[in-house]
Amino acid sequence: MTTTTLTLNDHWFARRNAFDWFFAALVAAGGLFAFARYGDRMDVYEKPILVAALAAMVWLGWFWRPxxxxxxxxxxxxxxxxxxxxxxxxxxETVFWLKYFLSSQSAILWMSVLFFMSTVFYWLGLFGGRQGDALESIGSRIAWAAVAMALVGTMVRWYESHQLGPDIGHIPVSNLYEVFVLFCWLTTTFYLYFEERYATRSIGAFAMLVVSAAVGFLLWYTLVREAH
Known part of the structure; x- marks a missing residue:
């Protein structure tokens, strides 16, 4: 006698855990605050864009939980x-954590240092023999920290641009400096996703080498061309 077993997949919402819903609630709370504080300054296009951004943030957080x-x-x-x-x-220049960590230029400088460090650890792991996995794991964690500092620098830079004067504020992808920061953290994030998806860090050294090259150009552009 032959029997057939049917496996029913759980509904997508049924697979959410408590932290998923907590994250969604935080995003919703942030959106409600933005509407309450700045809603009267938004035009007919900006409001649906904000709603779409909030929904996308929740979906991305649920899709890839890190x-x-x-x-x-x-x-x-x-x-x-x-x-x-x-x-x-x-x-x-006077507040410690702004001067050394959280102002846009400080955060992006930390991003640069951390990306270089991550690249070094990935390459050490590639030729590290028995210690290779541990070294690559450190490189992966440092890459996450670099992405975080890049995003902090980007968000704070957005705020800083609005403090320069009326109508000066802009989305921080408006010049070559900002675009290269975007390239660095976005490329690394894509790599980290595939690293976790396929459970391998074998191409980390090469992916981070590309990112480090972009960081090198960014530093040259900042120091030699004095553009930032």
Whole structure:
């Protein structure tokens, strides 16, 4: 006698855990605050764009769960920086964590250092023999930290641009410097996704080498061309 077993997949929402719903609630709370605080300044296009961005953030966090922690860390650090500025950009030179960590230039400098460190650890892991897995794991964690600092720098830079004067504020993908920062963290995030998806770090050294080359150009562009 032949029997057939049917396996029914759980509904997508049924697979959500408590942290998934907590993350969604945080995103919704942030959206409600934005509407309450700035809704009267938004036009007919900006409101649906914000709603779509909130929905996309929740979906991405549910689709790839490490993004939940990344989003919360970046939001918390960015809000700390914004509150610390108190509307005065000069405080970037007097407030410790702004001067050394959370102002846009400091955060992006940390991003650069961490990407270089990550690349070194990935290459050490590639030729590290029995210690290779541990070294590549360290490289992966440092890459996550670099992505976080890049996003903090980007978010804070967005705020800083609005403090320069009326109508000066802009989305931080408006010049070559900002685009290269975007390239660095976005490329690394894609790599980290596939690293986890396929459970291998074998191409990490090569992926991070490309990112480090972009960081090298970014530093040259900042120091030699004095553009930032």
């Amino acid at each position: 993004l939940r922690v990344l989003a919360i860390v970046v939001a918390a650090a960015s809000l700390l920086a914004i509150v610390s500025y108190q509307g005065d950009l000069a405080r970037a």
